Amino acid sequence: MEATHHHTAKHRLQAWLLDQAEAYMHRKYGARKRSIFRQLPRSVVEIGTGPGANLRYYPPETALTAIEPNPAMHAPLRANAARWRIDLTIRGIKGESLDLPSASVEAVVGTLVLCSVNNPRQVVAEIMRILKPGGRFFFLEHVAAVTGTRLNRLQTLLARPWRWAFDGCHLHRNTHLVLGQAGFAALDMDCFMLSSPAVMITPHIFGVAVK
Ligand SMILES: C[S@@+](CC[C@H](N)C(=O)[O-])C[C@H]1O[C@@H](n2cnc3c(N)ncnc32)[C@H](O)[C@@H]1O
Numbered sequence: 001m002e003a004t005h006h007h008t009a010k011h012r013l014q015a016w017l018l019d020q021a022e023a024y025m026h027r028k029y030g031a032r033k034r035s036i037f038r039q040l041p042r043s044v045v046e047i048g049t050g051p052g053a054n055l056r057y058y059p060p061e062t063a064l065t066a067i068e069p070n071p072a073m074h075a076p077l078r079a080n081a082a083r084w085r086i087d088l089t090i091r092g093i094k095g096e097s098l099d100l101p102s103a104s105v106e107a108v109v110g111t112l113v114l115c116s117v118n119n120p121r122q123v124v125a126e127i128m129r130i131l132k133p134g135g136r137f138f139f140l141e142h143v144a145a146v147t148g149t150r151l152n153r154l155q156t157l158l159a160r161p162w163r164w165a166f167d168g169c170h171l172h173r174n175t176h177l178v179l180g181q182a183g184f185a186a187l188d189m190d191c192f193m194l195s196s197p198a199v200m201i202t203p204h205i206f207g208v209a210v211k
Contacts, residue, residue, distance in 0.1 A: 139207060159172060
């Protein structure tokens with residue numbers, strides 16, 4: 001399933017950038033990730049794992065199925081899995097169409113990924129499909145600022161160049177609404193403003209959705 005050749009320069013750049021950002025993300029998101037990931041079961045599916053920024057928060061021996069379409073992420077992901085003693089399976093596919101049976105998994109994780117996928121509603125529908133009843137989706141995402149604010153206007157202005165520069169990342173998606181409308185039985189969602197010099201990605205949501 002893993003293609004470790006034919007990486008484009010852009011794919012490689014993206015993988016390298018994310019690996020560089022790992023220490024920063026750990027400082028910025030670590031406490032919040034720990035607070036929700038501590039409830040994770042032994043077996044987890046993660047959408048858009050990248051090089052594996054979340055692996056340090058998973059209990060050692062976690063059985064992780066990583067959905068990661070960019071093959072340039074796979075080598076650093078494997079290295080991180082060895083480092084954090086994670087039992088890793090990589091699927092080089094997109095979150096819009098998962099090759100996992102319906103109602104088969106207890107937990108799905110996604111961080112900073114619904115900003116980047118082609119179709120967030122479809123990805124959330126797929127997450128919903130593969131979760132068992134009572135299964136949980138753990139998320140952390142940057143989102144659109146409140147409509148009408150200066151920050152929202154800035155996001156609109158920067159959206160296109162940002163998307164070009166950061167591999168399809170959308171600055172102002174209403175991911176909170178997508179999650180709210182997905183039909184989860186319960187949605188425990190917190191909003192926070194990340195203190196960051198990159199003001200356009202300060203508004204965030206994180207929490208747990210239960211099927
Ligand atoms: C901004 S990175 C975040 C990586 C990691 N989750 C983190 O928190 O650092 C977005 C990741 O989503 C992946 N991705 C992009 N489109 C995707 C899709 N349609 N389905 C699944 N993953 C996707 C990218 O290859 C990349 O690894």
